Amino acid sequence: MxxxxxxxxxxxxxxxxxxxxxxxxxxxxxxxxxxxxxxxxxxxxADDKPSEVILAGSSGAGFSSTVTTGTTPWSTSPPDPSRACPAEQLDASVDSTSAGAGHTFYSIRLTNTGTPCTVSGYPGVSLIDATGNQVGAPADREIGAKGAPVRLNPGTSAVFSTRFSQPYAYNAEACQPTERAQRLKIYPPNDTGWLTVPVSQPTCGSERISTITVTGVSAG
Incomplete structure (x- = not known):
């Protein structure tokens, strides 16, 4: 040229x-x-050598690529079996009842429906009426019956007992006997959630007198 x-x-x-x-x-x-x-x-x-342009996100003939995101696989740690069992993964039921000497006894079973966890100590117990309002005073703890920690695998249970004194054994004016209570409200140890089971139990309507005692949980 x-x-x-x-x-x-x-x-x-x-x-x-x-x-x-x-x-x-x-x-x-x-x-x-x-x-x-x-x-x-x-x-x-320019030189006679052929050139090839590969746009981002595409590949040429015979070209392959591996797409990586730059992240590591997501994983979770297994649940800690020593954690307190929450109410949301427990099922409560009346295991047995008995009566004698002016008292009624209920054995309550707590069954784990979720991942492994542990129950330990006293549950909270009170009576409620049909609308969910508390009737009378909550349960006192049974002295010398704190139970023992129980690890609950899925499907296993722990039990505790409640003892109800007949309200008619107390001064009527102070006790205010009532039969409004229809359910037992249960707070598992170390949890603020609750469960309920049906009961038909007269009690004192006054919150100044507790007619209920409860034991700690034990293996069931």
Missing amino acids: SNRSHSRTSGLASVLLFGRPTRGGRTSAVLLASLAATSGLVSGC
Whole structure:
């Protein structure tokens, strides 16, 4: 390629690239043609080796890639079996009842329906009426019956006992006997959630006298 020919071509390209009018006023059409010609000139001056451009997110023929996110697989630690069993994963039921010497006894079973956990200590117990309102005083703890920690695997149980004194053994004015109580409300040890089981038990309506005692949990 002569210097003269290269100069003429460069000059023409400069005129067209800067949008100067050409014969017939077809600036845009000639501009596109000039760009194509310029591209051809550049290609003609380059090496004859083929080149390939792969856009991000695509692959060429015979090209494969592995996409990674830069994160590690998500995992969780197993539940701690020493944690207190929450009420939401326990099922409460009356295991047995008995009566004697002016008292009624209920054995209550707590069954684990979830992951391994532990119950330990005294549950909270009170009586409630049909609308969920507490009736009388909550249970006192049975002295010398704190039980022992019980690990509950799924499907296993712990038990505790409640003892109800007959309200008629107390001064009527102080006790205010009532039969409004319809359910036993149970707070598992170390938890603020609760469970209920149906009972039919007269009690003192006054919160100044507790007619209920409760033992700690033990293996059932």
